[in-house]
Amino acid sequence: MPHSTAPPLKGGGLWRRTYAMLLKEFIQLRRDRISFAMIVMIPLVQLLVFGYAINTTPRNLPTAVLLQEHTDLGRSILAAMKNTRYFKVTQLPRTEAEVDHLLASGTVLFAVEIPAGFERAVRRGDNPSLLVIADATDPVASGSAVSALGPLVQSALSHDRDVMASSITTPFNVEIHARYNPAGTTQLNIVPGLVGTILTMTMLIFTALSVTREIERGTMESLLAMPISPFEIMLGKIIPYIVVGFVQAALIIGIGIALFDVPIFGSLLLLAVLSTLFIATNLSIGYTFSTVAQNQLQAIQMSFMFFLPNILLSGFMFPFSGMPQWAQWVGECLPLTHYLRIVRAIMLKGSTLPDLRYDTIALFVLMLVAMTIAVTRFRRTLD
Numbered sequence: 001m002p003h004s005t006a007p008p009l010k011g012g013g014l015w016r017r018t019y020a021m022l023l024k025e026f027i028q029l030r031r032d033r034i035s036f037a038m039i040v041m042i043p044l045v046q047l048l049v050f051g052y053a054i055n056t057t058p059r060n061l062p063t064a065v066l067l068q069e070h071t072d073l074g075r076s077i078l079a080a081m082k083n084t085r086y087f088k089v090t091q092l093p094r095t096e097a098e099v100d101h102l103l104a105s106g107t108v109l110f111a112v113e114i115p116a117g118f119e120r121a122v123r124r125g126d127n128p129s130l131l132v133i134a135d136a137t138d139p140v141a142s143g144s145a146v147s148a149l150g151p152l153v154q155s156a157l158s159h160d161r162d163v164m165a166s167s168i169t170t171p172f173n174v175e176i177h178a179r180y181n182p183a184g185t186t187q188l189n190i191v192p193g194l195v196g197t198i199l200t201m202t203m204l205i206f207t208a209l210s211v212t213r214e215i216e217r218g219t220m221e222s223l224l225a226m227p228i229s230p231f232e233i234m235l236g237k238i239i240p241y242i243v244v245g246f247v248q249a250a251l252i253i254g255i256g257i258a259l260f261d262v263p264i265f266g267s268l269l270l271l272a273v274l275s276t277l278f279i280a281t282n283l284s285i286g287y288t289f290s291t292v293a294q295n296q297l298q299a300i301q302m303s304f305m306f307f308l309p310n311i312l313l314s315g316f317m318f319p320f321s322g323m324p325q326w327a328q329w330v331g332e333c334l335p336l337t338h339y340l341r342i343v344r345a346i347m348l349k350g351s352t353l354p355d356l357r358y359d360t361i362a363l364f365v366l367m368l369v370a371m372t373i374a375v376t377r378f379r380r381t382l383d
Helices: 011-031 033-053 072-083 096-105 118-123 139-147 152-156 161-166 186-208 210-217 220-225 230-260 268-292 296-313 325-332 335-349 354-377
Strands: 061-067 087-091 110-114 129-135 173-179
Touching: 061 072, 061 096, 061 139, 072 087, 072 110, 072 118, 096 110, 096 129, 096 335, 096 354, 129 139, 139 173, 139 186, 186 210, 186 230, 186 268, 186 296, 186 335, 210 268, 210 296, 230 268, 230 354, 268 296, 268 335, 268 354, 296 325, 296 335, 325 335, 335 354
Parallel strands: 061 087, 061 110, 129 173
Antiparallel strands: 110 129
16 A cells, blocks of 8 residues: 655745644634643742742741830830831730740740849849740741841830940840750751642642543543542542652651651651641642643643742741731642641641641631532533
């Protein structure tokens, strides 16, 4: 049987044929709305995030103040701290136990304790100490603020000439206690964060391809013919990857302990349970993407588009407290933000479930929302 050969191409039609092919590609690109959105949104998101949201010198860090006396000097110290623009007083605990809870839960990053009789000791020249407790789990966020405490004494007493004149030495000391990571070791901050980052990337991609893969392989018809509900299909696709994600998390944490001496002060059982919740949340979101995307390429694009703000706005790469308020609101809607707080708090602080109540509830709500959308979007018949 003779082989058919294509007719020879004439040189005069080169530009006409190229133009036709070019026009076809633009038409396909216009019809692929998700790919077109990625072309516009990815550089736009990066520009806005890096231009407005990212700030490596965080300001207005949440601070708790334990006032055991209300005096003019105490108010001057608080005003001097606020003037540094690093501290923002958000909590006024009454006991040291409340201070410990606020630090363990991540509600505040700093705590200032002004003891009873502090002003009288200053005026008598007893050189008392002002205690400042810093949450050092994120050395970048706390380092600049701690360094700003140096000139605090002179600033606080700038209007009190009597104290300055009567004191040969410094009227009082600022005693800084860096909790949870006193040496400022970067690995203690990065390794727990990598657990959430790697799980986010892998879990999203795994499940984002689940439904679109079935459609492209032509096996969706058989799946739809089975006596099984959309919710059961989703559970069947998600549960195996929960096991995969759990193995990944155990591997990362094990290597972090062995190679980088990352401690685990909290409960391993609590860490395992909340890690499973985080994995299920990401799998639910990935499954939602798979029900929206028309092919595997779109599913991967949507996963990457969701992964990008998770990396930039969760507090993994840049201090969460350094971002403007609108960026923090966006970050609160991302699972990685809450899991970073959970894994760092359990491993480095020894926090318990009551300390992590807010972030646990947030992850659970995000998972329910994603599951509801995924089940609603899942079609019982092919279009």
